[in-house]
Amino acid sequence: MKNFYRLVILFLITCNTQAQAIYETIDSYKLDDKRELKIQLPRNYDPEADRTYPLVIVLDGDYLFEPVAGNIDYQAYWEDIPDCIVVGVKQATSRTDDFFYAEETNLPINEGADFYEFMGAELIPFIEENYKASPFRVIVGHDMSANYINYYLFKDEPMFRAYISLSPDLAPQMVERLQQRLSILEQETFYYMATADADLKVLRNSIIECDAKLKSIENGKLHYKFDNFEDANHYSLVGRGIPKALNEIFALYKPINGKEYNEKVLTYEGSPYDYLMKKYEDIEYFYGFEKKLIENDIRAIAAACKKRDDLESLEKLARLVKKEFPKSMLSAYYMGMFHEKEGNLRKALLRYKAGLLLEPSQYIDKEMMLEKMYDIQDAMKD
Structure with a gap:
């Protein structure tokens, strides 16, 4: 088991070194000071492309940036979450001032109010001007900074769509204010909070x-x-909370798994193809960017079409695949599957043969295409 954890840690470190890391310094008018930033860009990040990426702001970036960035790069590698731009704000020498709030109102004042304005008026515009950030923003904090991220919820139009609050050191009145504000939100908002059995007692109770x-x-x-969390303390809960939070925030983005297939795809009132279209439309609505069709979801919807004997959906899926992957064996394979299902074996055979000249995909190669051809030829003899 120890060797397994070592391998996971090694992979996270490897992922993080392969992603593009940048160090920036921003000269802040609001803070009358400079702030150092750690920025991780996605793999294969192209500043000239049209694609944009969710923006993840990490407070307490001195120690919290690496676990967040590593987890994002790892999960994005397996397509469980989208690639993201991760920005860590270094605050080791300024966090007490940055997160300062008044004892009378329990709201940011003085340096705390300055940092609040810095985030919205300077940091986010700086990132959006220089990098391909989408409007979907996530903010992450731990203890003092986890309390501070809540103040951004109280704006008429919150800057962030998702909040990761790890063992927050909650200010007086914050619980009541949070309950009131979250009750009347009109924008889809994700909120994750975590503690542990060995968390600091004064924090855990609140x-x-x-x-x-x-x-x-x-x-x-x-x-x-x-x-x-069980068997975790104020610090170790961070390593367990981050992946859980990302899973929740990007749950809709995830590839169709067995649970979703059985509980949602097969029971959907519309057709399997309609389910696929709605899933990708919802992803664009929630996260502010268009997700590229992936092979895992194609296979799931094709299986549902066959199980429900829905030829119309299977044909629509095949045409969509041909449009999205014209040079891939995927296009020939699924069009051949449609013709085979409708009983036109000659057309199916032609499609499978044509696929031999195309590029293999993750699951479909020449051996599979040849196998389909032989099956069709045998069926045509009968």
Whole structure:
């Protein structure tokens, strides 16, 4: 088991070194100071391309940036979440001032108010001007910074769509304010919070109280998830909370798995093809960018079409695949599958033969195409 964890850690480190890391310094008028940033760009990031990427802002970037960036790069590698731009704000010498709030109002004042303005007026515009960031933004914090991220929810139009709050050191009145604000949100918002059995007791009690209040909220626009980890403390819960939070935030983006296939695709009121179109439309709506059709989802929808004997959907899927992957064996394979299913074996054979000249995909190669050809030829003899 120890060797397994070592391999996972090694892979995370390898992923992180292969992603593009950049160090920037921003000269802030609001703070009357300079701030150092750590920026991780996605693999194969192309500044000239039209594609944009979700923006993940990490407070306490001195120690929190690497676990967030590593997890994002690892999960994006397996297409479980989208590629993201990750920006860590270094605050080792300024965090007490940056997260300062008034004892009377429990709201940011002085340096805390300056940092609040810095984020919206300088940092985010700087990133959007220089990098391909989408409007979907995530903010991450731990203890003091996890409390601070909540203040961005209180804007009329919050800057962030997702909040990762790891063992927050909640300010007085924050629980009530959060419950009230999250109850009336009109924009789809993701909120993740975590504590642990060995978390700091003074923090844990408030967090448990906060969870009870947030769980009672009835607002379809709020997507709330809470974790109370066992055998973890104030620091180790960070390593467990980050991947769980990312899974929740980008749940819709994930490839269709067995659970989704059985519980949603097969039971969908419309056709399997309609389900696929809605899934990708929802992804674009939620995350602000268009997801490229992936082979895993094509296979799942094709299987559903065959199971439900839905020829119309299978034909639409085949034409979509041909449009999206004209040079891939995928286009020939699924068009051949459609003709085979409709009983036109001659056309199916021609499609499979044509596929031999195309490029193999993740799951489909020449051996599979030849096997389909032989099966069709045998069927034509009968």
